[in-house]
Amino acid sequence: MLTKRIIPCLDIKDGRTVKGVNFENIKDAGDPIELAIEYSNQGADELVFLDISATNEKRKTLSELVNRIAKNINIPFTVGGGINSVDDVYEILNSGADKISVNTSAFKNPSLINDLSKRYGTQCVVVAIDTKFENNDWYVYLNGGRVKTDKKTIEWAKEIVDLGAGEILLTSMNNDGTKSGFANDITRMISENVNVPIIASGGAGTMEHFRDVFTVGKADAALAASVFHYKEIEIPILKKYLNAQKINIRL
Numbered sequence: 587m588l589t590k591r592i593i594p595c596l597d598i599k600d601g602r603t604v605k606g607v608n609f610e611n612i613k614d615a616g617d618p619i620e621l622a623i624e625y626s627n628q629g630a631d632e633l634v635f636l637d638i639s640a641t642n643e644k645r646k647t648l649s650e651l652v653n654r655i656a657k658n659i660n661i662p663f664t665v666g667g668g669i670n671s672v673d674d675v676y677e678i679l680n681s682g683a684d685k686i687s688v689n690t691s692a693f694k695n696p697s698l699i700n701d702l703s704k705r706y707g708t709q710c711v712v713v714a715i716d717t718k719f720e721n722n723d724w725y726v727y728l729n730g731g732r733v734k735t736d737k738k739t740i741e742w743a744k745e746i747v748d749l750g751a752g753e754i755l756l757t758s759m760n761n762d763g764t765k766s767g768f769a770n771d772i773t774r775m776i777s778e779n780v781n782v783p784i785i786a787s788g789g790a791g792t793m794e795h796f797r798d799v800f801t802v803g804k805a806d807a808a809l810a811a812s813v814f815h816y817k818e819i820e821i822p823i824l825k826k827y828l829n830a831q832k833i834n835i836r837l
Contacts, residue, residue, distance in 0.1 A: 588783075588806065588834070589631075589834050589835055589836045590800050590805075590806065590807065590808070590828070590833055590834060590835050591631035591632055591785075591806065591807035591808070591836075592630055592631050592796070592807070592808060592810075592821055592824060592825060592835070593630065593631060593632045593633065593634055593785060593807050593808065593809040593810075594621070594625045594630050594633060594634070594809070594810065594811065594814045594815075594821070595633075595634045595635075595636060595787065595809050595810065595811045596618045596621060596622065596633065596634065596635045596636070596655075596811075597636050597811060598618055598635060598636065598637045598648065598651070598667070599637075601618070601648065601651060602614055602616070602617070602618065603616045603617065603618045603621055603815065616815055618635070618651065618655060619651075619654055619655055619658060621815060622635075622655045622658060622659050623658050623659065625659075625661075625814065625821065626658070626659035626660055626661050628820065628821040628822055629821055629822055629825060629836075629837070630661055630821055631661065631662075631807070631836060632661055632662040632663070632664065632807070633655075633659060633661055633662070633663050633664070634664045634665075634666070634687070634755070634785075634809060635652060635655065635663065635664065635665045635666070635667075635683075636665075636666045636667050636687065636714075637665075637666070637667025637668055649677055649678060649681040650681075652665050652678060652681040652682060652683055653681040653682050655682070656681060656682020656683065657682065662684045662685065663682065663683050663684050663685070664683065664684065664685040664686065664687050664712055664755075665678050665681075665683040665685075665686055665687065666686060666687025666688065666689065666712070666714060666755075667687075669686055669687075669688050669691060670691045670695075670698075671698070672698075672701055672702060672705050675702055675705075675706060675710075679706070679710070684710070685709070685710050685711070685712050685752075685753075686702070686706075686710060686711065686712065687712040687713070687714045687755055688702070688711070688712075688713055688714065689713070689714040689715070689716065689728070690728040690729050690733075692713050692746065693726065693728055693735070693737075693742070694728075696745065696746070696749055697749075699711060699713060699746055699749040699750050699751055700749045700750050702750070703749070703750025703751070703752065704750070707752070708750050708751065708752035708782075709752045710752065711750060711751055711752050711753075712751070712752065712753045712754070712755050712785075713746045713751040713753075713754055713755070714754075714755040714756075714757065715739060715742060715743065715746075715754060715755070715756050715757070716728070716730070716731050716757050716759055717739040717756065717757065717758055717759065717769075717772060718731075718734070718758075718759040718760055719758070719760050719769070719772070723738055723739075724738065724739040724740070724772045725737065725738060725739060726738075726739055726742050727759060731759050739756075739772060739776070740772075740775055740776060740779060743756075743776045743779065743780055744779060744780060747780045747781065747782050751782060752782055752783075753782055753783045753784075753785060754776065754780065754782060754783070754784050754785065755785045755787060755809065756769075756772070756773060756776060756784055756785065756786055756787060757787040757788045757809075758772065758773075758787070758788040758789060759788065760788075761788040761789030762787075762788040762789065763788075763789075763812065764789055764791070765789065765790065765791025765792075765812075765813065766789055766791060767789050767790075767791065767792075767795045767798060767799075768786045768787075768788060768789045768790065768795055768798065768799040768803055768805070768808070769786075769788065769789065769803075770786075770798055770799055770802040770803035771803075773786045773799060773803035773804065773805050774802065774803045774804045777803070777804040777805060777806070778804065783806035783807060784804075784805050784806050784807075785805065785806065785807040785808070785809050786799045786803055786805035786807070786808050786809065787808075787809040787810070790808065790809075790810035790813050790819075791813060791818075792819075793819060793823075793824050793827045793828070796808050796810075796824060796827075796828060797827075797828060797831050797833065800828070800833050801831075801833070825837055
């Protein structure tokens with residue numbers, strides 16, 4: 587049985603870590619390098635860096651900042667935002683990332699997933715899905731939650747796995763930043779329908795929420811931001827709690 591993973595997320599805008607609610611009302615949350623070092627030292631299993639404005643600003647990810655973070659941590663490091671080509675990924679991996687995350691670019695050009703997995707291996711390719719529940723179903727959104735599509739989330743999840751995605755980062759826009767719990771229903775649905783790890787994102791507020799997303803949602807990893815940035819939940823304490831709940835976690 588694979589160990590469940592706890593993953594802090596650094597949403598980056600203008601070189602700073604930021605956090606919002608439902609993808610809006612963005613506020614400063616600290617220096618990304620300092621936070622990355624702290625999470626690495628606290629025992630986070632991985633770190634995710636998302637350049638949240640790169641796609642809308644039509645520019646590439648901040649590779650210099652990626653490099654500075656990578657030099658200071660010793661845990662797996664995933665980077666996303668503004669990745670549109672095989673060459674973009676080469677630059678990010680050379681900057682020190684272990685995995686890359688694609689979202690809007692993969693939806694607009696699904697063959698990119700296949701190209702990336704062939705070039706760098708499926709284990710390197712994380713496909714992020716921003717999803718929103720409306721009209722009695724979950725739908726895919728693009729451009730940092732600004733653009734709605736007609737694609738149902740479960741359908742897109744199956745497609746990207748067939749194309750070579752090695753992992754799915756699933757963010758519920760309804761739950762994001764609310765601290766009311768993860769979207770366990772869609773997380774479980776996707777987990778039961780694809781054969782790659784699912785990282786659940788959006789809604790963490792208590793240690794019980796992490797327990798529930800692993801047990802009810804069947805997630806393989808849980809990603810959170812503000813509860814870690816503002817020290818509402820400390821990673822070592824969270825891991826001890828999950829271990830006591832008989833959840834297989836690396837202490």
